[in-house]
Amino acid sequence: MLAVLSGLGFVVTLYLAFVYAPFEPVLLFNQKIFYYHVPHAFMLFAATATCGVCSLVFLKKRTPKWDDLALASAEVAVLFGAAVLISGSIWAKAAWDLWWTWEKRLTMSLLLWLVLVGYVLVRRFAGASADRLAAGLAVFGTLGIPFIYTMVDKSDHHPQAGSGGNVMTLTGPMKLVFWSCVLTFFLWFLTLVMMRVQSARAERELRELREQGLDAGLLT
Amino acid sequence: MRVIIALWIALVPMVATAQPGSAGSAAPAAGSSDAPQAVMPQVPEPAAPPPSAAPSAADLRKTCADAMNADPTFADAIVVATLRDRQWSWERISAVDPSGASALLALKVNADTLRQHEQAANAIAKNEKHVVLAYAAFWVLAALFVVFLWRRQQGLKAEIAQLKRDLDAASK
Numbered sequence: 278m279l280a281v282l283s284g285l286g287f288v289v290t291l292y293l294a295f296v297y298a299p300f301e302p303v304l305l306f307n308q309k310i311f312y313y314h315v316p317h318a319f320m321l322f323a324a325t326a327t328c329g330v331c332s333l334v335f336l337k338k339r340t341p342k343w344d345d346l347a348l349a350s351a352e353v354a355v356l357f358g359a360a361v362l363i364s365g366s367i368w369a370k371a372a373w374d375l376w377w378t379w380e381k382r383l384t385m386s387l388l389l390w391l392v393l394v395g396y397v398l399v400r401r402f403a404g405a406s407a408d409r410l411a412a413g414l415a416v417f418g419t420l421g422i423p424f425i426y427t428m429v430d431k432s433d434h435h436p437q438a439g440s441g442g443n444v445m446t447l448t449g450p451m452k453l454v455f456w457s458c459v460l461t462f463f464l465w466f467l468t469l470v471m472m473r474v475q476s477a478r479a480e481r482e483l484r485e486l487r488e489q490g491l492d493a494g495l496l497t
Numbered sequence: 498m499r500v501i502i503a504l505w506i507a508l509v510p511m512v513a514t515a516q517p518g519s520a521g522s523a524a525p526a527a528g529s530s531d532a533p534q535a536v537m538p539q540v541p542e543p544a545a546p547p548p549s550a551a552p553s554a555a556d557l558r559k560t561c562a563d564a565m566n567a568d569p570t571f572a573d574a575i576v577v578a579t580l581r582d583r584q585w586s587w588e589r590i591s592a593v594d595p596s597g598a599s600a601l602l603a604l605k606v607n608a609d610t611l612r613q614h615e616q617a618a619n620a621i622a623k624n625e626k627h628v629v630l631a632y633a634a635f636w637v638l639a640a641l642f643v644v645f646l647w648r649r650q651q652g653l654k655a656e657i658a659q660l661k662r663d664l665d666a667a668s669k
Contacts, residue, residue: 483653486660
């Protein structure tokens with residue numbers, strides 16, 4: 278159901294972004310990247326925060342379901358982070374004629390993404406205590422979100438949406454299109470997390486079956 | 498209060514009927530038989546102006562010269578457009594008028610710069626390449642992630658089913 282709604286949302290938002298939304302006078306056609314780039318960044322924050330909160334609860338309660346949710350959110354956050362960094366880089370090339378600059382928000386976003394990649398690598402290669410090590414890393418990464426969001430100011434040259442420098446001040450058709458995209462990507466985020474949670478549960482079930490197989494002498 | 502309401506009720510229809518064009522007017526349809534025919538004052542048709550003689554070439558030249566003298570940018574545009582249309586080379590201009598060649602060259606440089614700026618602005622305004630690249634990146638990443646998840650899920654399901662079968666066989 279969520280996947281179907283997300284699919285419909287993608288069709289509608291593409292129409293809204295390219296047909297309904299007015300032409301932005303300063304950033305011109307390149308501004309169309311904004312409608313997918315910023316919602317991806319929002320979902321990066323949402324996924325990272327979910328991962329951090331679930332990791333914190335897991336560290337306290339040691340319940341596997343929180344760990345599954347944290348792992349699923351972390352992998353989805355890596356996906357959204359990659360999309361934000363790549364689309365942002367393409368936008369930078371179009372607007373500033375360079376692929377990358379060590380501007381504050383870009384640098385912090387890259388660091389957050391690297392922390393999330395670190396989380397996934399720890400989960401894969403750190404052995405028996407990987408879940409607890411990774412949970413600590415997730416909590417650390419979550420603390421970076423407020424800095425990234427509030428980091429853009431007048432001294433920065435990162436594009437600022439709306440008159441007040443943030444998306445809350447968008448008006449008219451742009452506001453409608455932008456928040457439609459945010460809603461669509463939120464549904465997409467939920468879809469992906471649910472898919473990944475199912476996969477994490479299957480992995481857990483497989484581990485338990487292997488232990489049974491070892492006990493039964495079927496596996497060596 | 499009642500007086501104000503009574504006055505308002507009495508005045509609104511009066512005001513509305515006093516304005517035939519307003520939405521509240523009760524004027525009958527123009528095509529109906531009992532519609533009063535408005536009497537329009539007869540306005541005489543204005544007399545057609547007498548045909549004037551076509552301006553002579555000298556008049557046109559004078560008009561053009563006056564306009565060029567009045568507006569230097571217009572004059573520059575005329576000169577550059579003329580040179581471009583006739584495809585004159587700067588060597589030829591120098592041969593005809595050595596003193597004016599440098600001034601004309603400056604005009605050409607300005608016109609070329611302006612044209613380049615216009616082309617750059619148009620390129621940015623219609624820059625679809627980067628937008629297409631960015632949206633393609635979104636979709637490719639999402640598709641790769643979904644395929645990766647789906648394949649892993651299928652693999653896990655198959656492995657779980659196999660292990661369950663082996664465990665059931667071992668328990669029997």
